[in-house]
Amino acid sequence: MALAAGWTSLRWWSWTAFVLGTMIFVLPLLGMAEFSLSMRRGVYSFDAYVSVLGDPAFRRTFLYSVMMAGLTIVFGVLIVVPTAYWVRLRMPRLRPVIEFITMLPLVIPAIVVVFGYIRLYNTSSWLPLTGSDLGTNILLMFGYTILALPYLYRAVDTGMRAIDIATLTEAAQSLGAGWLTIFGRLILPNVLVAVLSGAFVTLAIVMGEFTMAALLNRPAFGPYLQLVGVNKAYEPAALAVIAFAITWACMGLIQLVTRLQKHTRAAR
Template sequence: MFDFSMKMQRGKYSFEAYRVVLADPQFQQTFGYSVVLALLTIVLGVLIVVPTAYIVRLRFPVVRPLVEFITLMPLVIPPIVIVFGYIRIYNTSSILPFTGSWLGTNVLVLFGYAMLALPYMYRSVDTGMRTIDIASLTEAAQSLGAGWGRILATVILPNVFVSVLSGAFLTFAIVIGEYVFAALLNLNTFGPYMVWMGGNRAYEPSALAVVAFLITWACMGLMQLVTRFSKSSLAKR
């Protein structure tokens, strides 16, 4: 695919296809839009997952298998089922017509993306919490007068920050390439743009696919680097 993307100019190898793609205003708009959605999804996922994993491990360890089962559901239920559920429940004739406005549709997409990334984010955070003594840290913070919000923000989150970053990189990679939600809810994101490009151009789609692969590989590489750096820092301590 990379070899084919370099053959846009006949008789020689060049990066012309990449230049055309990267200079395309629609690419810049859709990619920037997807990046913003990905960052907001990461924030939303952290706000949902970190307190949930913390409370389950600290107060309700009995329900942990149930929570793990619930977090696996996005891997079983196809995204298209969720989208059609959105359209049916939140259409313009509904009491809550979210799909009838740009802001409402974006809110629904954010929650949908957070749900798609839930299995990866939850397991990353839960694995990080296994490595620390949550009960002792909580008791120590409470003895110093810290409330629940401060404990989560200044004690628990810094200790599982590497795990949160791992989940964040996976979430970013998922959102950047997601197609079903954006296409059926009529959002101009990077996923539908790649599909459109694939149906209308020859060499540019290959270049675009290579760019998408590089983004995903970069996320995976950063995740590995962060994890390795964290392990080396702990070893030095």
């Protein structure tokens, strides 16, 4: 009897914590969405969304950040996946060192990184990358990769823990496969969900990052959000709702890819 009463009490407290947590998370979002629809006095309308989506600066900055996110994801995957694979396969003793290095972006502010870029690669330095749009975009991509490194590496490393890399590699080598074949056709498909998880986190970081893009004077989405937030009232709420919808869409895509991969493995 006492055990049943304790179990009932635990369930009650669990549901109470769940409801309170949901309210803390959902109510501000509902308030923000309601405010974004209140641009026309006394009537709910999508005027703020029409104003935002019709702004040429929105389309220009949004597309620029999406492009930079794609480049950052490709560059980050090309660096992180081979590194995590090789460290786990051949150099397990270096894992603590690699993990420490990948954690550094969490404690080094982005403004420190970007000032270092400006100091080292300005127009009077040995490699004047900031003297052209292409060079500045490359610097910004490097900066975004650094910011996303902790999350991308953790996602890929966790995905590789779920598979027996040593056995898969030895089996592929016994069949005559080279390193590129092993990596491209064996390792990468098995950690695809982990890579996509890190890629979507990278996308979210790039879309909302302000410091690096502003100091490098790039037409990115983060500085545009700040500019709209300073000069307008309802449009920032509409932008926040749009950004939130994009984030949830990315999470849904992760779940979809995970389920498709599970069905594919089950079919095999």
